[in-house]
Amino acid sequence: MLEFPHDAHTHTVYSDGTGAIADNIAAAEERGLGVLAITDHSHYLGPRSINRYVRDVRRWAEDSEVTVLAGIEGNITVNGVDVPEFMVKKLDFVIASVHEWLETPEEYLGLVKIALMDGNVDVIGHFGANFPYIGFPGREELEEILELAEANGKAFEISSRYKVPDRDFIAECIKRGIKLTFASDAHFPAGVGRVSWSEKVFLKAGGRKEDLLFAELL
Numbered sequence: 001m002l003e004f005p006h007d008a009h010t011h012t013v014y015s016d017g018t019g020a021i022a023d024n025i026a027a028a029e030e031r032g033l034g035v036l037a038i039t040d041h042s043h044y045l046g047p048r049s050i051n052r053y054v055r056d057v058r059r060w061a062e063d064s065e066v067t068v069l070a071g072i073e074g075n076i077t078v079n080g081v082d083v084p085e086f087m088v089k090k091l092d093f094v095i096a097s098v099h100e101w102l103e104t105p106e107e108y109l110g111l112v113k114i115a116l117m118d119g120n121v122d123v124i125g126h127f128g129a130n131f132p133y134i135g136f137p138g139r140e141e142l143e144e145i146l147e148l149a150e151a152n153g154k155a156f157e158i159s160s161r162y163k164v165p166d167r168d169f170i171a172e173c174i175k176r177g178i179k180l181t182f183a184s185d186a187h188f189p190a191g192v193g194r195v196s197w198s199e200k201v202f203l204k205a206g207g208r209k210e211d212l213l214f215a216e217l218l
């Protein structure tokens with residue numbers, strides 16, 4: 001059993017997931033989650049489907065004991081995060097992630113900095129998932145990311161899917177008051193709530209309830 005049972009990153013058929021919103025909520029209930037976020041990919045949603053999406057989340061949330069949030073996972077590009085203002089207004093929170101292939105950690109961090117300075121972004125998704133492939137940034141470069149996150153009130157997710165960020169980075173977040181979330185990044189209902197790695201590393205890094213972005217909902 002989880003001490004802080006929440007999953008702040010899941011996908012449904014509104015993007016590339018296999019389950020309906022109701023299926024993810026049912027899975028969250030079965031796993032005893034207190035908070036579940038539906039966070040489909042922004043590029044699958046348009047001006048009309050965003051309304052259906054949020055309405056669907058709210059409707060199913062009404063009948064559930066789980067607090068269900070309507071979120072989104074935007075893509076960070078050199079032109080900014082691709083979540084338009086009209087979508088942001090309807091949503092509870094915005095995750096921003098790098099999904100494109102990059103050559104160097106500097107390039108990657110350059111994109112993350114764009115998101116850290118974007119007023120619409122709340123959480124950075126799976127930070128560092130591609131470091132094993134493109135190389136790990138140096139200490140000073142990471143320091144700069146942490147400073148920007150702290151200054152702009154951004155949170156990081158602890159991704160059980162990619163097993164990032166590492167414990168040192170999470171401990172640094174906690175020290176600086178940067179909030180954290182647990183994330184399965186599930187693309188199918190059976191994966192919803194699989195965040196035990198997130199909680200394990202969070203606790204090992206010295207995390208307490210108040211270090212979680214959604215502490216008040218738990």
Ligand SMILES: [Zn+2]
Pocket residue numbers: 073097099125126
């Ligand atoms: Zn992602």
Ligand SMILES: [Zn+2]
Pocket residue numbers: 009011073185
């Ligand atoms: Zn995702």
